[in-house]
Amino acid sequence: xxxxxxxxxxxxxxxxxxxxxxxxxxxxxxxxxxxxxxxxxxxxxxxxxxxxxxxxxxxxxxxxxxxxxxxxxxxxxxxxxxxxxxxxxxxxxxxxxxxxxxxxxxxxxxxxxxxxxxxxxxxxxxxxxxxxxxxxxxxxxxxxxxxxxxxxxxxxxxxxxxxxxxxxxxxxxxxxxxxxxxxxxxxxxxxxxxxxxxxxxxxxxxxxxxxxxxxxxxxxxxxxxxxxxxxxxxx
Numbered sequence: 001x002x003x004x005x006x007x008x009x010x011x012x013x014x015x016x017x018x019x020x021x022x023x024x025x026x027x028x029x030x031x032x033x034x035x036x037x038x039x040x041x042x043x044x045x046x047x048x049x050x051x052x053x054x055x056x057x058x059x060x061x062x063x064x065x066x067x068x069x070x071x072x073x074x075x076x077x078x079x080x081x082x083x084x085x086x087x088x089x090x091x092x093x094x095x096x097x098x099x100x101x102x103x104x105x106x107x108x109x110x111x112x113x114x115x116x117x118x119x120x121x122x123x124x125x126x127x128x129x130x131x132x133x134x135x136x137x138x139x140x141x142x143x144x145x146x147x148x149x150x151x152x153x154x155x156x157x158x159x160x161x162x163x164x165x166x167x168x169x170x171x172x173x174x175x176x177x178x179x180x181x182x183x184x185x186x187x188x189x190x191x192x193x194x195x196x197x198x199x200x201x202x203x204x205x206x207x208x209x210x211x212x213x214x215x216x217x218x219x220x221x222x223x224x225x226x227x228x229x230x231x232x233x234x235x
Contacts, residue, residue: 114162
């Protein structure tokens with residue numbers, strides 16, 4: 001998934017009201033950017049970190065910049081836009097680049113299911129339908145370890161229960177964690193942040209819901225789905 005316009009570097013001043021961030025561009029101008037991330041962004045919102053913004057000239061948008069990346073001191077990147085995983089994974093699914101899901105010829109996004117929900121992707125073909133929910137992993141409190149979630153997510157627990165119901169109905173269901181970090185080698189759950197989500201995860205997996213985790217290739221030009229990562233329940 002290529003960014004629509006070239007990203008520009010900036011320095012983060014502060015992130016506030018969940019969806020707003022003030023930043024200083026390289027020419028010294030201070031601007032407000034849209035932050036497409038409702039989570040806590042733990043470890044990603046410290047003042048003076050280097051970030052990358054996507055400019056836009058859309059007259060319908062009040063804010064002319066969107067915050068897309070954090071560039072860490074070690075040269076690694078983290079993607080902070082939570083809409084990216086769905087777009088990146090859709091491209092990978094259509095190109096049959098995910099071996100575990102490559103056998104499905106039809107990929108349909110945002111299909112109604114469960115209790116007033118929409119599954120991220122419904123994959124169909126010969127055999128049982130496959131329901132895929134996608135979560136963006138950006139938290140890392142220990143070197144090389146990606147964690148989900150970074151804040152309490154009742155919605156996430158609801159999705160796990162609905163995937164569990166799909167398995168009970170004879171379908172295939174996948175919880176897909178896309179890690180928007182280039183410094184991660186393993187994925188796990190942040191039980192201490194949301195034990196309710198962790199319990200829902202354990203129930204879902206015990207009932208037959210599959211778990212997959214992949215990392216991302218991230219540059220200021222694009223974000224694409226990378227290689228599979230191990231998911232370990234206790235790291």
